[in-house]
Amino acid sequence: MRATPDLSFGELTPEFMLDALEAAGLRPDGRMLQLNSFENRVLQVHLEDGQAVVAKFYRPGRWTDAQILEEHAFAAELAAAEVPVVAPWSLRDESGQAATLVHVAGQRLAVAPRQGGRGPELEDPEVLRWIGRLLARLHEVGRRQAFRHRVDWHSAGPACAARDWLLANDALPPEIAPAWADVTAQCIAMIEAAFASLPDLQLCRLHGDCHPGNILWTPDAGPHFVDLDDAVNGPVVQDLWMLLSGDADQANHQLRALLEGYEQIADFDDRELRLIEPLRTLRMIHYSAWLARRWGDPAFPLAFPWFGTANYWMDQVSLLREQLTAMQPKDAQPQAPRLDDEVDFDGDGFA
The missing domain is CATH 1.10.510.10 (Transferase(Phosphotransferase) domain 1)
Incomplete structure (x- = not known):
């Protein structure tokens, strides 16, 4: 099998990711936990105001910005209709504009509030x-x-x-x-x-x-x-x-x-x-x-x-x-x- 490009997100060190969140207008307190995700790089991050968020760094080359923003708009539309989903927050992009998808040093980032839960009991x-x-x-x-x-x-x-x-x-x-x-x-x-x-x-x-x-x-x-x-x-x-x-x-x-x-x-x-x-x-x-x-x-x-x-x-x-x-x-x-x-x-x- 021919080798595929290395998309291991090797540059996403803890320091880089914390700096990216700060650049997007958030204030992490340094506590972070990598969550299970094969496709993207996803973290649970605690903020100085006591909130916990989920930060997603998107895999390069999988979705275009237009495709990601369409996903975000759908989540927001569902939330507005009171369908229980976790919709992404509005962040600050590199130009200072509000956006749910921001570019930081070549990486694409979105953030949503953490919302816990367990798996449903499908036998019921x-x-x-x-x-x-x-x-x-x-x-x-x-x-x-x-x-x-x-x-x-x-x-x-x-x-x-x-x-x-x-x-x-x-x-x-x-x-x-x-x-x-x-x-x-x-x-x-x-x-x-x-x-x-x-x-x-x-x-x-x-x-x-x-x-x-x-x-x-x-x-x-x-x-x-x-x-x-x-x-x-x-x-x-x-x-x-x-x-x-x-x-x-x-x-x-x-x-x-x-x-x-x-x-x-x-x-x-x-x-x-x-x-x-x-x-x-x-x-x-x-x-x-x-x-x-x-x-x-x-x-x-x-x-x-x-x-x-x-x-x-x-x-x-x-x-x-x-x-x-x-x-x-x-x-x-x-x-x-x-x-x-x-x-x-x-x-x-x-x-």
Whole structure:
């Protein structure tokens, strides 16, 4: 596999990050804790006034400023509609103007208040109904307009881009690449056919990466969303399927509870259930490319030592062949996510 650029944020020393926060108009007291995030560099920082904030330094080259600002605007719009999300603060940029995204010495920074919580108890139907209602409210806001700059997640386009990049960059062992390319081409054709079967599919702005790790629960207020870093235009079922777990029966019960809550607020097009397996397949292909693209960051080989091996790619061929069966139109029953589905591309707890 060809080496990818080193995006390890090596220049982001504690001193640099504290200076950047001061340049943005904040006064940190020196206490900081690095939070779990593979995609960006994210810190919990205490300020002299007693507040604690989450500071995010964005990975170079992943999103444009326009895409990030569109995410921030969506978070602010949700907060204004009283949908519980953590929206970024307005900071001071290098010219002294107020902005939610600031540039400091070549790095891009955003800050939001820290808001704690624990993972939701998805075995509880009432918790699922509550989350379903919350997602319906998020999607009602999302339907007001479409993202102009962010990714569209309503075709096989992201899977095609991932496939093409992996093959062009020799990411697979030569002896496995033909089999993987063949099964991936079949999967992409079935993903496209699934979306083509719903030509009048209604799309909206989504959370985009709505797995249990991106919903935090507090006893008094219930759930709130974090990490809109992967917000996209797409079908609303994309924000539902990653919340399912267990075997098929358990997943069906969970889905029923989610939809009971959802439909208390908004209508749900049941035809979108046909898209669960195509969306899962799309994410699997995209996930492999995400890991390969980040391999030049030293954090990735340490965290994912199994990636890129012959066994990994052979397993992917087998899993994608299983998805060909799962995507057959007769199979509309949801299944539990595989382990790869539960990986947070960002994992930063920051809206």
